[in-house]
Amino acid sequence: MNKAALEISGLHKHYGDLEVLKGIDLSASKGDVISIIGSSGSGKSTFLRCINLLETPSAGEVRLHGELIEMRTNKRGKREPVSMRQVERIRSRLAMVFQGFNLWSHMTILENIIEVPIHVLKVPKKEAIEKAEALLQKVGLYDKCAAYPNHLSGGQQQRAAIARALAVDPEVMLFDEPTSALDPELVGEVLGVMRNLAEEGRTMLVVTHEMSFAKEVSNQLMFLHQGIVEEQGDPKQVFANPSSERFKQFISSVY
Numbered sequence: 001m002n003k004a005a006l007e008i009s010g011l012h013k014h015y016g017d018l019e020v021l022k023g024i025d026l027s028a029s030k031g032d033v034i035s036i037i038g039s040s041g042s043g044k045s046t047f048l049r050c051i052n053l054l055e056t057p058s059a060g061e062v063r064l065h066g067e068l069i070e071m072r073t074n075k076r077g078k079r080e081p082v083s084m085r086q087v088e089r090i091r092s093r094l095a096m097v098f099q100g101f102n103l104w105s106h107m108t109i110l111e112n113i114i115e116v117p118i119h120v121l122k123v124p125k126k127e128a129i130e131k132a133e134a135l136l137q138k139v140g141l142y143d144k145c146a147a148y149p150n151h152l153s154g155g156q157q158q159r160a161a162i163a164r165a166l167a168v169d170p171e172v173m174l175f176d177e178p179t180s181a182l183d184p185e186l187v188g189e190v191l192g193v194m195r196n197l198a199e200e201g202r203t204m205l206v207v208t209h210e211m212s213f214a215k216e217v218s219n220q221l222m223f224l225h226q227g228i229v230e231e232q233g234d235p236k237q238v239f240a241n242p243s244s245e246r247f248k249q250f251i252s253s254v255y
C-alpha cells in the first residue's frame with residue numbers, strides 16, 4: 001500500500017477553555033505542496049506546531065509514512081507523547097522554517113547548516129560541510145558561507161534557514177509564514193527557492209499569505225477559520241469557485 005507521507009486525522013488542540021483546533025484532517029502524499037491560509041489567530045501555527053510536536057495535540061492522530069506518533073493522557077490529565085525518543089526521531093524527519101528565520105546568531109551561515117547534521121545526525125564533518133556548500137549554492141548563498149546572520153538581509157537569512165532545513169534530508173518541510181517578516185522586495189527571492197523545492201518534488205506544508213504561491217505552486221489548499229477547515233481542495237478550483245463565504249471574504253481582503 002502506498003502510505004501517505006503525512007496523515008493527520010481529527011486533530012484537536014485546546015489551551016484551557018480556548019479551543020484552537022477543532023478537528024483537522026489532512027493527507028499529504030509525497031511531492032504534495034499544501035498551502036495553509038487563514039486570518040491571524042485561525043490556528044495555522046498551532047497546527048504546524050502540533051505536527052512536529054512542539055505542542056501535543058489534545059486529540060487526534062498524526063502519522064508520518066504510516067508511523068503513528070503515540071500519545072497518552074498522563075495522571076494529571078495532560079496529553080503527552082508516549083516516547084520522547086519517538087518524538088525526536090519523527091522531528092528529525094521533519095524540518096520547520098519560521099517567520100523569524102531563527103538562525104543561531106553566534107554561528108556563521110555554514111556553521112548553522114552543519115550543526116544538526118554533525119552533532120545530532122553524526123554525519124562526518126567533511127561530508128556535512130560539502131553538503132552544506134552544495135545547499136548554499138542551491139539557494140544562491142555560497143559566497144556567504146563565512147558570514148554571520150546579522151550581516152545578511154532578511155531574504156538571505158531566510159534562504160540560509162531553508163538550506164539548514166534541507167541539510168537534514170527532511171521527508172516533510174513545514175513553513176510558517178516564511179516571507180511575512182520580509183521587506184516586499186525580498187519576498188520573491190525566498191518564494192523562488194521554495195518554488196524550486198516544489199518542482200523537485202519535496203513534500204511541503206506552507207502557511208502563507210502569498211496567494212500567487214498558493215494558487216500557482218501548491219497542489220492543495222486548506223483555508224482555516226477559527227480552527228475549522230472551511231475550504232479545502234485544488235487551489236485553482238477553489239480560487240475560481242469558492243464554496244465558503246468566509247473564504248470569499250478572506251480572498252477579497254488580501255487582494
Ligand SMILES: Nc1ncnc2c1ncn2[C@@H]1O[C@H](COP(=O)(O)OP(=O)(O)O)[C@@H](O)[C@H]1O
Pocket residue numbers: 015018020038039040041042043044045046047
Ligand atoms: N501557547 C498558547 N497558549 C494559549 N493560547 C495560545 C497558545 N498558542 C496559541 N494560542 C492561541 O491560539 C490561537 C491560534 O493561534 P495561532 O495558531 O498562532 O494562529 P495563527 O498562526 O493562525 O495566527 C490564538 O487565539 C492564540 O492566541
Ligand SMILES: [Mg+2]
Pocket residue numbers: 044045046176
Ligand atoms: Mg501564525
